Amino acid sequence: MSELEVNNLVVAFGGVKAINDVSFSVEPGEIYAVIGPNGAGKSTIFNAISRVYTPQFGSIRFQGQELLNCEAHEVVSAGIARTFQNIELFENATVLDNLLVGRASKVRTGALSEFFFTPRVRREEHEHRRKVEDILDLLDMQHHRYEKVADLSYGARKNVELARALCADPKLLLLDEPASGLNPEETADMSFWLKDIKEELGVTIVMVEHDMNLVGRIADRVLAIAGGEVLAVGNVTEVQSNPTVQAAYLGTDA
Numbered sequence: 001m002s003e004l005e006v007n008n009l010v011v012a013f014g015g016v017k018a019i020n021d022v023s024f025s026v027e028p029g030e031i032y033a034v035i036g037p038n039g040a041g042k043s044t045i046f047n048a049i050s051r052v053y054t055p056q057f058g059s060i061r062f063q064g065q066e067l068l069n070c071e072a073h074e075v076v077s078a079g080i081a082r083t084f085q086n087i088e089l090f091e092n093a094t095v096l097d098n099l100l101v102g103r104a105s106k107v108r109t110g111a112l113s114e115f116f117f118t119p120r121v122r123r124e125e126h127e128h129r130r131k132v133e134d135i136l137d138l139l140d141m142q143h144h145r146y147e148k149v150a151d152l153s154y155g156a157r158k159n160v161e162l163a164r165a166l167c168a169d170p171k172l173l174l175l176d177e178p179a180s181g182l183n184p185e186e187t188a189d190m191s192f193w194l195k196d197i198k199e200e201l202g203v204t205i206v207m208v209e210h211d212m213n214l215v216g217r218i219a220d221r222v223l224a225i226a227g228g229e230v231l232a233v234g235n236v237t238e239v240q241s242n243p244t245v246q247a248a249y250l251g252t253d254a
């Protein structure tokens, strides 16, 4: 069974189809890139998967479960986490606190037991902190743990957003332009971390990305879309050499 299966998806705004009959599937453990020019519909696909938008037609199955029957918070509990094109963090809180908020979907104890700080609450708290520390280690961010997010560089804040998404223990990570605004060195670091997330944590990654350098380095497969429709699916070389993709989006020099 595919990890994510999107079938015949249609998303329209006021009669204009932003996504028109799009189908694709992502296998467990894959890094799957969605590329396309501005306005192609990439973010709309992410917003449909995370239930921010309600499609007019189609189906989105995650590990066999129909997401279109779920509320947005149920998508998170099912094991899907995402980052955004524009970083969305608590700017005045520390890195550590932002990551602990990322664990919120994992809290199992109730308000009463938390008030009395029962052994179960203590155990859970310990587990959350250990998980957060593991992620700080994985992304080499220990030195930022007590810093306020607002004081960090743009690249470091992008890493905090990635780390926060990982704190939810996702099986599927949706990354909206993980390399945007990063310099070449930070982009190289990002590619290593995404590979580590795939290989060490076994997380499946779907990413929207314009940076073909990053896509070329890490994507197992690429979906190219334009005007809300699928142009091609394949490995990076296949998609980049596809004449329809070149004509519609990469330019014939690509």
Ligand SMILES: Nc1ncnc2c1ncn2[C@@H]1O[C@H](COP(=O)(O)OP(=O)(O)OP(=O)(O)O)[C@@H](O)[C@H]1O
Binding pocket: 013, 018, 036, 037, 038, 039, 040, 041, 042, 043, 044, 045
């Ligand atoms: N909430 C909305 N209301 C109306 N139109 C929308 C909405 N969201 C997206 N669209 C339209 O849907 C189309 C696809 O937009 P989308 O943001 O998905 O493109 P994209 O490929 O992510 O572009 P970019 O690379 O610039 O982020 C665009 O024409 C956009 O204007």
